[in-house]
Amino acid sequence: MQLVKVGLCAFGMSGKVFHAPFLKEHPGFFITAIVERSKEESKEKYPDAQIFLSVEEMLENANVDLVVVNTPVQTHFEYAKMALEAGKNVIVEKPFTINAKEAEDLAKLAAEKNLFVSVYQNRRFDRDYLQVQKVLNEKVLGEIKEVEIRFDRFRTEASAKLHKEDPNLSGSGSVHDLGAHLIDQAVQLFGFPKKVFADVFSMKGNDFANDYFEILFYYENELRIRLKSSVFTKEDHYAYKIFGDRGCFLQQRSDDQENQLVGGAIPEYGKEWTAPLDSEDGILNIFNENSETERTLTSSEPGNYMNYYQNIYEHIVFGYYLPSPAEEVVQNMRIIEAVLESSRQGKVIDLV
Structure with a gap:
């Protein structure tokens, strides 16, 4: 090898x-x-x-x-x-x-x-995101009308990482940190938006970089996607809400790779190394032709960040697909800039 x-x-x-x-x-x-x-x-x-x-x-x-x-x-x-x-x-x-x-x-x-x-962009390899991707690929929800994706934390005290907390440093704050994940996932699932509107500020006060955002994406087909994050959210809830004209899907943020790695877990090569779920983490509702709802509890398959590095290796050795190439993620950076500008000006920003 x-x-x-x-x-x-x-x-x-x-x-x-x-x-x-x-x-x-x-x-x-x-x-x-x-x-x-x-x-x-x-x-x-x-x-x-x-x-x-x-x-x-x-x-x-x-x-x-x-x-x-x-x-x-x-x-x-x-x-x-x-x-x-x-x-x-x-x-x-x-x-x-x-x-x-x-x-x-x-x-x-x-x-x-x-x-x-x-x-x-490791969150492309989270179990919850992969489950949402799977449901969308199955096209059981019909035409997607509205989407909400959240990534919340309960961190009322400032982080020790000054490069993330100092409001005077360019690139600090939650929009660049967690927003980089949510924007990437939205673009991967639904494409580049037409317009954006955003509310960004610091719940901890003006001495800290932004720690709250609500971002609204507008698409050509009138689809609306809302991305949201807060550091004052304690209880778990559905992080992904997908609403279509034939059904809806709710998915918890259930991937635990980060916590297991922090706890010392060793990611085995060629194997699923994360602990299995102890309960279902999603709800799928399908509306049938009789206007009845078929409700199913769903369980996501394990995610694996090792797959990112496997993709990198295969690109280097065999010339296969490169995960999240720079040319692709440049688009995300343009959105981040538009998000911050929208919040400063309090208006919708055209992206195309």
Whole structure:
């Protein structure tokens, strides 16, 4: 098996939870280098990886084929550009960049260098999103009229991650953080919207970056999609609500990969490694020709972030499909910019 040598630009939560465990367990990857500026925490689990004090030092000295830019969003453009100029393929954590211009520049540079940039949109591999995708593909709901997708948390205290909380930093806040997931999922499921209207602010106060948003997408066929997130939502509820003229589907946000990884779970290669559900996580209502409702409780199949890295490996070795390529996610960054502009101006923004 061809071995792809990987360098991680950081070893914080993203590196420890979302990247290193999958790269270690996948037989096609080998973590050659890790950047740790002040600690050597990676040595315990990844003793074969050389530790560097900076991304610049790693790119100059490490033997790597693929660079994972998993640093704060404010550095994504700089480090991804450096890696591309060093001749490396790149994975960038979401959100891709601060703005659309940076995203466009990286996509253009990668094409010029005959390299790739993939954005780590891991929520495409969540069990709940995959279940929604499955139901939509079955076309049992008829013409979709209205959709709501939510990603809520109960975090009334500020995060220790200043790059996400400081309102004076471009790219901070929930729109770039959780919004990057919801916007990506909406676009994947329903395409690029025609217009957008948004309400964005900080529930914790003006000293903090935005932690609440409500975004409304308008489509050519009059479909409306509402994306919402709050840090003051305690109880679980249906995160996906899909309403069509022949039925509706409600799906809980039930994927537990992140929690299991934080708890030390090892993602096995080639296997479903997450714990099974202990109850149904969705409701499907179909309206039959007699105007009666057929109600079914549904259970989603396991998601697996390993499939992202399997896609990356197959692209590198065989030239297969590249997951979430830069050219695609540039569109998401344009939407994020329009969302923030809509909230500032208090008006609908045209996207096309």
